[in-house]
Amino acid sequence: xxxxxxxxxxxxxxxxxxxxxxxxxxxxxxxxxxxxxxxxxxxxxxxxxxxxxxxxxxxxxxxxxxxxxxxxxxxxxxxxxxxxxxxxxxxxxxxxxxxxxxxxxxxxxxxxxxxxxxxxxxxxxxxxxxxxxxxxxxxxxxxxxxxxxxxxxxxxxxxxxxxxxxxxxxxxxxxxxxxxxxxxxxxxxxxxxxxxxxxxxxxxxxxxxxxxxxxxxxxxxxxxxxxxxxxxxxxxxxxxxxxxxxxxxxxxxxxxxxxxxxxxxxxxxxxxxxxxxxxxxxxxxxxxxxxxxxxxxxxxxxxxxxxxxxxxxxxxxxxxxxxxxxxxxxxxxxxxxxxxxx
Amino acid sequence: xxxxxxxxxxxxxxxxxxxxxxxxxxxxxxxxxxxxxxxxxxxxxxxxxxxxxxxxxxxxxxxxxxxxxxxxxxxxxxxxxxxxxxxxxxxxxxxxxxxxxxxxxxxxxxxxxxxxxxxxxxxxxxxxxxxxxxxxxxxxxxxxxxxxxxxxxxxxxxxxxxxxxxxxxxxxxxxxxxxxxxxxxxxxxxxxxxxxxxxxxxxxxxxxxxxxxxxxxxxxxxxxxxxxxxxxxxxxxxxxxxxxxxxxxxxxxxxxxxxxxxxxxxxxxxxxxxxxxxxxxxxxxxxxxxxxxxxxxxxxxxxxxxxxxxxxxxxxxxxxxxxxxxxxxxxxxxxxxxxxxx
Numbered sequence: 067x068x069x070x071x072x073x074x075x076x077x078x079x080x081x082x083x084x085x086x087x088x089x090x091x092x093x094x095x096x097x098x099x100x101x102x103x104x105x106x107x108x109x110x111x112x113x114x115x116x117x118x119x120x121x122x123x124x125x126x127x128x129x130x131x132x133x134x135x136x137x138x139x140x141x142x143x144x145x146x147x148x149x150x151x152x153x154x155x156x157x158x159x160x161x162x163x164x165x166x167x168x169x170x171x172x173x174x175x176x177x178x179x180x181x182x183x184x185x186x187x188x189x190x191x192x193x194x195x196x197x198x199x200x201x202x203x204x205x206x207x208x209x210x211x212x213x214x215x216x217x218x219x220x221x222x223x224x225x226x227x228x229x230x231x232x233x234x235x236x237x238x239x240x241x242x243x244x245x246x247x248x249x250x251x252x253x254x255x256x257x258x259x260x261x262x263x264x265x266x267x268x269x270x271x272x273x274x275x276x277x278x279x280x281x282x283x284x285x286x287x288x289x290x291x292x293x294x295x296x297x298x299x300x301x302x303x304x305x306x307x308x309x310x311x312x313x314x315x316x317x318x319x320x321x322x323x324x325x326x327x328x329x330x331x332x333x334x335x336x337x338x339x340x341x342x343x344x345x346x347x348x349x350x351x352x353x354x355x356x357x358x359x360x361x362x363x364x365x366x367x368x369x370x371x372x373x374x375x376x377x378x379x380x381x382x383x384x385x386x387x388x389x390x391x392x393x394x395x396x397x398x399x400x401x402x403x404x405x406x407x408x
Numbered sequence: 409x410x411x412x413x414x415x416x417x418x419x420x421x422x423x424x425x426x427x428x429x430x431x432x433x434x435x436x437x438x439x440x441x442x443x444x445x446x447x448x449x450x451x452x453x454x455x456x457x458x459x460x461x462x463x464x465x466x467x468x469x470x471x472x473x474x475x476x477x478x479x480x481x482x483x484x485x486x487x488x489x490x491x492x493x494x495x496x497x498x499x500x501x502x503x504x505x506x507x508x509x510x511x512x513x514x515x516x517x518x519x520x521x522x523x524x525x526x527x528x529x530x531x532x533x534x535x536x537x538x539x540x541x542x543x544x545x546x547x548x549x550x551x552x553x554x555x556x557x558x559x560x561x562x563x564x565x566x567x568x569x570x571x572x573x574x575x576x577x578x579x580x581x582x583x584x585x586x587x588x589x590x591x592x593x594x595x596x597x598x599x600x601x602x603x604x605x606x607x608x609x610x611x612x613x614x615x616x617x618x619x620x621x622x623x624x625x626x627x628x629x630x631x632x633x634x635x636x637x638x639x640x641x642x643x644x645x646x647x648x649x650x651x652x653x654x655x656x657x658x659x660x661x662x663x664x665x666x667x668x669x670x671x672x673x674x675x676x677x678x679x680x681x682x683x684x685x686x687x688x689x690x691x692x693x694x695x696x697x698x699x700x701x702x703x704x705x706x707x708x709x710x711x712x713x714x715x716x717x718x719x720x721x722x723x724x725x726x727x728x729x730x731x732x733x734x735x736x737x738x739x740x741x742x743x744x745x746x747x748x749x750x
Contacts, residue, residue: 221563221655262694270685274708296712300655313563313642343612352604366616370638
C-alpha cells in the first residue's frame with residue numbers, strides 16, 4: 067500500500083516563519099502530495115523556496131484552500147480568523163501560528179513533547195503556541211514530572227526575528243547606520259534596537275503587562291494543564307538576529323536536585339543540555355540558530371526558596387519556536403490519523 | 409574661612425571607570441586642591457582629561473600616593489590589595505571600586521542612598537559595590553522601607569562597558585566584521601558578543617553561579633543590612649555599549665500596591681521613574697547613558713506570589729554603577745568630616 071500523502075498549504079509563505087515552514091516540511095520529508103504557497107495579494111508573483119523547487123505565491127483566499135488537507139498558517143491573527151474556521155469546516159486541519167485561537171477552549175494548544183494528547187478531538191484548528199512559551203514548556207515539562215511545578219519567574223532575551231524579516235532588517239540597518247554615524251528609522255520595534263534593549267514586545271495589555279508577557283502565563287498554563295500555575299513574566303527584545311534566550315527560575319512542590327534535573331533534561335525528547343560553566347559551555351543564540359532543539363544550560367540550585375532551580379533556555383524562535391513545532395504537530399496528526407480531509 | 413580642599417588621586421585613570429571618575433569629579437565640582445592621575449607603568453606618558461585640563465599619567469606607586477587625601481581606585485583587585493591598605497595606614501581615605509575588600513567585615517560597602525551611615529568608623533578603605541548591585545539596591549531600598557523585602561529574582565542585561573574600553577571596542581569591532589562578512593577575534597568577553605547574548609560574566613564561582621552573580625547576593629545583603637535576604641541572580645552580557653538593565657522581581661513581607669511603590673520610588677533620591685507602557689515610556693540603556701540616576705519602570709504587580717512586584721531597572725554602569733557612586737561617597741565623607749588626612 068503506498069504511503070498516504072497530503073496536500074499542504076503554507077499560509078503567509080513569504081514571511082520569516084512561512085519560509086521556515088517550507089524549509090522544515092522539506093527537511094523533515096513531510097509526506098506531501100503537493101505544497102502550495104499562499105500570501106497576501108501584494109506578494110502574488112513572488113516565488114518561495116521549497117526544497118529545490120520554487121513555488122509561485124498565490125493569493126490567500128478560501129478558494130485557494132479547496133482540497134487542502136493541512137494548512138500551516140502564519141499570516142497573522144486577522145487572516146487566520148477570516149480563513150481558518152471556514153477551511154476547518156471544509157475538512158482541512160489548520161495548524162495556526164497566530165494568537166487568534168490559542169486560548170479558545172475548543173482549540174488544542176500543542177507542543178508535541180508536552181501535551182500531544184490534547185490534539186485528540188480537535189475541531190479542525192490546532193494552535194501553535196508563542197515562540198517564547200514553546201521553548202520554556204519543553205524545558206519545564208520533565209522537571210514538572212519530577213517535582214511538581216509551582217511557580218516560574220521568567221525574563222526573556224528575544225531576538226528580532228520574532229518580529230519577522232522586517233525586524234531583522236531594522237536591526238541590521240540601524241546597526242550599520244549607528245556605526246557609520248548616519249540617521250536611521252524606527253518602524254518595526256518599539257524603539258531603537260541596535261545596541262539597546264527594549265522591555266516591550268507586542269502591545270500593552272493588562273495590569274502593566276504586555277500581551278507578549280501574558281502569553282507566557284496563559285499559554286503555559288493551558289499547555290501544561292496547570293490552570294493555577296504561578297508565572298511572573300518579563301519579555302525583552304535584544305539586538306540578536308535569531309534565537310530567543312530565557313532566564314527561567316522555578317519553584318517546585320517537592321525536592322529536586324541539580325543532578326536529577328540534569329538527568330531528566332538529558333533524557334527528554336527535543337532537549338539538548340549544554341552545561342559546563344567552567345568550560346564556557348552554555349546555550350547562546352549564536353549557536354542555536356537553525357536547530358530544532360531546545361537548549362538548556364546554567365542548571366543550578368536556586369538557594370532563595372525551598373525547592374528551586376534556575377535554568378537558561380535558548381531555542382531558534384523561527385524553528386522550534388514556530389515552524390518546527392507546527393510541522394511536528396502536522397506529523398503527529400498524520401501519524402495519529404487526525405487529519406480529516408485525507 | 410576658605411572651603412577646605414582635598415588632594416585626590418584617581419588610580420586606574422586610563423580605564424573606562426577611571427576616566428569617568430575624573431569627569432564626575434569635575435562635573436560635581438568636587439573640592440579638590442589637586443587631582444593626580446595614576447595608572448600602570450605602561451600608561452605613563454599618556455594624558456587624561458580632567459575638565460579642560462590634561463593630566464599626565466603617573467605610575468601607581470605608594471610613593472605617588474604620599475599626601476593624597478582621597479584615593480578613588482579602579483585599577484583592579486591586585487593593585488588595590490597592594491596599595492590601598494598602605495595608603496589607608498598613611499591616612500588616605502581610599503574608595504575602592506574593585507571587589508578586593510567589598511566583603512571584608514571592617515570595610516563599609518556603601519551606596520549613599522541606601523546605607524550612608526555605614527561609612528562612620530571606616531578604617532581608611534570604603535568599598536564601592538559592583539555596578540549591577542548598586543542600581544538594584546537603589547531601587548529596592550524605598551520599597552523595602554515600605555513593605556519589608558524578602559526575596560529578589562534578578563536577571564541582568566549588562567552592557568559591554570562593564571568590561572571596560574576593551575569590552576566596548578570588541579563589540580564594535582565584531583559587529584562591523586559580522587556586517588561585512590569579515591573574521592574577528594574573541595578576547596575580552598567569554599564568547600562572541602555581537603548579535604549574541606552570553607549568560608556568563610566574570611568567572612565560574614560556586615554551585616553553578618558566576619562571581620558576578622554572587623555579588624548580587626552578598627553585596628546586596630551587606631548594603632541593605634539584610635543578612636538573610638533571598639536573592640536568585642542570573643547575570644547576562646548583551647550587545648549594548650553602555651547601560652545595564654535588570655528585570656527585578658521582588659517579594660515583600662507585607663502588602664504593597666503598585667501606586668505605593670511608584671510614589672515611594674518617585675520620592676526617593678537618585679531615582680527617576682519612567683513608567684508608561686502604553687506611551688512606550690520605560691527605561692532603556694540608550695536613554696540612560698551619561699546620567700547619574702537609576703531609572704525604574706515597568707512597575708507592576710507580580711500576581712504569582714502574595715506580596716510581589718516586578719520592576720525594570722536601568723542605569724549607566726560607568727556612572728551610578730561605578731564612578732558617580734564613588735564620588736558621591738567621597739562627597740559624603742567630606743561633608744561628614746570622615747576624611748582623615750586633610
